[in-house]
Amino acid sequence: MQLLRSLLSYGKPVPWRLIHDWKCHACGDCCTRYVVELNPREYAQIAHTYGFSSVTVSAGKxxxxxxxxxxxxxxxxxxxxxxxxxxxxxxxxxxxxxFNPQESPIFGHPELSHYRYGRKSFYVYVIPACPGLSYGEPSRRLKEKVIPEILDMKFRGRISQKYSTSTVVPKPSTLYPPLTVVRV
Ligand code: SF4
Ligand code: SF4
Structure with missing residues (x-):
């Protein structure tokens, strides 16, 4: 499809209706290529648990x-x-x-990004840099499991993840304390 090709070639957000499914391959790209900004609650929790050396401040963020x-x-x-x-x-x-869920179609294509959830309308996009995305007719899993979970996390305070994360979840005992078992 011409629109999808164009969005992918420019690395622009892709409306969810052009996505077949998403499954994390645990490739680690997103954890290496991008910085992760913390909100005040996350900052307090992480700094309290792992120390101030686990965070960094730049330009007030x-x-x-x-x-x-x-x-x-x-x-x-x-x-x-x-x-x-x-x-x-x-x-x-x-x-x-x-995923990049919004309350208005800020990245365009409202007809392809619209997602009706309960009585509200949302607009859901994905960042095409993730290799775990596949394109085509949306799967039932994407539509009925993954996207509702994403919207719950963004707009309804949900913390736990089942469908919107890697299926390989380490046992805490294999990772904590995290800084002592890291291989780089
Ligand atoms: S598949 Fe996507 S979400 Fe999973 S680690 Fe790679 S870049 Fe991150
Ligand atoms: S907190 Fe976890 S998911 Fe986020 S960048 Fe670090 S390793 Fe990746």
Missing amino acids: IYLKRRPDGSCLFLHNLNGRNLCGLQHAKPEACRLWP
């Missing part, structure tokens, strides 16, 4: 600390799979990635 290679301090490579060591306090930016 607070971010998760990154290693020299750009990877998040909490990213673990276990048997070739990249896993998050912050499962119980994962920042919202990480929980939502690669």
Whole structure:
């Protein structure tokens, strides 16, 4: 489809109706290429648990600390799979990635991004940089499980994830304390 090709070639947000499904491959790209901004609650929780050295401040904003290679301090490579060591306090930016849910169609294509949830209308996009996305007719899983969970997290305070995260979730005992078992 011409629209999809154009959005992908420019790396622009893609409306959810052009997505077949999303499954995290635990490739670790998103945890290496991007900074993770924390809100005040996340900052307080993470700094309290892991110390102030786990965060960094720049231009008045607070971010998760990154290693020299750009990877998040909490990213673990276990048997070739990249896993998050912050499962119980994962920042919202990480929980939502690669989805970008909005209350208005700020990235355009309202007919393709519209999602009716309860009595409200939302507009859901994905960031095409994630290799876990596949394109085509939306799957039932995407429509009925993944997107509602994303909207619950963004707009209704949900913290737990079942469908919108990697199916490989490490046992806390294999990762905590996170800074002692990291391989880089
Ligand atoms: S969300 Fe996407 S980029 Fe991030 S680890 Fe999973 S597949 Fe890779
Ligand atoms: S907190 Fe977890 S999901 Fe977020 S960037 Fe770090 S390792 Fe990745």
